[in-house]
Amino acid sequence: MLDMITKFSACCKAAGLKVSPLEVIDCMSQLRHIDATDEAAFRSLLMANFVKSRRDQPRFLEIYHLFFHELRTSFQDAVEESEDPETPKQKRVKEIIERIREELGENIEGLENLLDYLGGDPEDFLNEVQEIHNMVEQRSLAIKVKSNMGQLSNRLSVMLKINQIRQKALQLAGELDAEGDTFTRKEIEAYFATMLDRSFDLLTRDKRPDNIALKEVSRTDPRFFDIGEKPFATLTPVEMERTKEVTDRLVRKLKDMATRRYAARNKGVLDVRKTLRRAGRFQGVPLELHFRDKPLRKGKIVALCDVSGSVWSVARFMLAILYSLQECFNGIKSYAFVSDVADITPLFKDNPVNEAIEKVFSESGIDTRMLTDYGSSFVRFRERHMQELSTKTTLLIIGDARSNYQNPHQEILEEMRERCRRIIWLNPEPMTTWNSGDSEMFTYKAHCHEIRPCRNLNQLVTFIEELVL
Incomplete structure (x- = not known):
């Protein structure tokens, strides 16, 4: 039983779950208090020790079913492993796998992980799949065009290996004489077909965590009936001045309310x-x-702002209000990005808010002519500024999530979520367009605590009041 639990914990870690040796020891000590043949109790015990949050539960159940059912015929076979190490079906499967190893000979390089997976040990294959999912594209000075072709080519390579093993396995299953065995040739072929289809699914399916607590704000009360519903990107210079007057009055009101609230x-x-x-x-x-x-307690704000096109019209108002209310927070850090990230906090420290906003384009070092690439920007933020996130930090991401079909690198956004208090995504587009074209909003929202449209004054005022108060 210890060997089985240890292997299962290794598979969980290979799939991205965080399992410590101490939790394995606790699990073994608790097994003495339940009937190990009762699968519901056994699964609940493992889940209580290996799952840290509800977000990890779907991934745990997927690995549990793969390990205890798909690779080991049934849960009963798994718990009785010490009495009968190999079932007749497992013996036949291992015999075919050994024949494949012999026939491939020197050409087996790169196929070992997949063969071990078929033989009942999925740890190395899960590690390989996890590395592909988390693969980060490296910049090349010689190649100016960026893409996620490295990750896609690795996936394609594994797909070709799966098809190669499929052909060999089905060929050998037909050649081997299955007379006298409990399992027929048809069942052996079905096993290999099912498991190889499963490996293909593990490789290609998007691993999106459960995010049942996500707050989606779709409607706001109309505070201003004329200018309040007009998108920031379409404001005329006169309307822009009126909007600034409204936001200035809001800032004075919130400062007064927040000061009394924190000083009480x-x-x-x-x-x-x-x-x-x-x-x-x-x-x-x-x-x-x-x-x-x-x-x-006052919170810390980190703002990550897309400065391309119509997104900047929202970001400039948001930054102006945040820095006007900075005494309501412990600290504010601001970063601008298009395909690279720049720290624009010093601009706001050394200049008045409106001047700093104008200097973002001229002095931040961001090339606004580049195509927007959220994945690349997240990579640079992790490399340079991840230390700014803590359990007291609220991360504001202001952007339309349109990444020009580049690798979104949603796993980095998940790392940010683990480090900070909450992630709020403000999108300047209507919700009806979030999942169209090159938008990655559907991918990113699984890693946020709150998402909401923010394209006009009414939506911005409502959000700022909720953030401060």
Whole structure:
């Protein structure tokens, strides 16, 4: 049983789950308190030890079914492994796999992981698949055009190996005499066909985590009926000035409300014990009242802004308001990107907000003529600025998620989620267009805590009030 649990934990880690040796030890000690042949109890015990959050649950169940059912015929075969190490079907499968190894000879290079997977040990194959999914494209000075062809070519290479093994396995299953075995030739062929189809699915299917707690804000109250519903990208210079006046009034109002809110001390439930203890200095007379509630903690904001086209019209208003309200936060860091990332925080520290916004294009070092590439921008952010994210950080991403069909690198966004308090994505496009064309919004939303459209004044004002208050 220990060997089986250890192998299963290794497969979970290869598939991207975080499992420590201590959790394996806890799992083994807890097995003494349940009936190991009761699959529901056994699965629940493993899940309690190996799954850290609900987001990991679908991936765990997928690996559990693969390990204990698909590769081992049935759960009962797995738990009785110590009594009968190999079933007749497993013996026949291993015999065919050994024949494949013999026939391929020196040409077996690159096929070992897939053959081990078919033989009941999927760890190395899962590792290979995980590496392909997490593959990061390297910049080339010689090649100016970027793409995700490296990842696609690796997937294609594994697909060709799967087809090569499929042909060999079905050929040998037909040649071997299955008389006297429990399993017929047809069942052996079905096993190889099913498992190779499964390997193809593991390789090609998008691993999107469960995100049931995602907050999707689709509607806002109409605060301003004329200018409030007009998209930022279509504002005339006169309307732009009116919008700035509205946002300035909002900033003054929020500053006043937030200052009173954070400065309040004498509120909440009376702390009787602390009040009486301090009264000892005044011969038992409670001259000072003490309350249990503490002032609210200020959060840290990291803003990652797409500065291409109509997206910048939203980002400039957002940055102007954030920096006007910076005393409401512990700190604000801002980054601009198109296909590379630049830290624009110093521009706002050294210049007034409106001047800093104008200098983003001229002094940030961002080439706005490049095609937008969210995946590449996430890669650069991870390389240079990941340390800015902490459990007190709210990450604001302002962009339309249109990445020109480049690799979206959603796994990096998942890393950001693990490091920060929450991720809020503001999209300047209507929700009806989010999943059209080259938009990766459907991919990215699985890794966000909150997504909402933000293309006009009403939507922006509502969001800022919720963020501050």
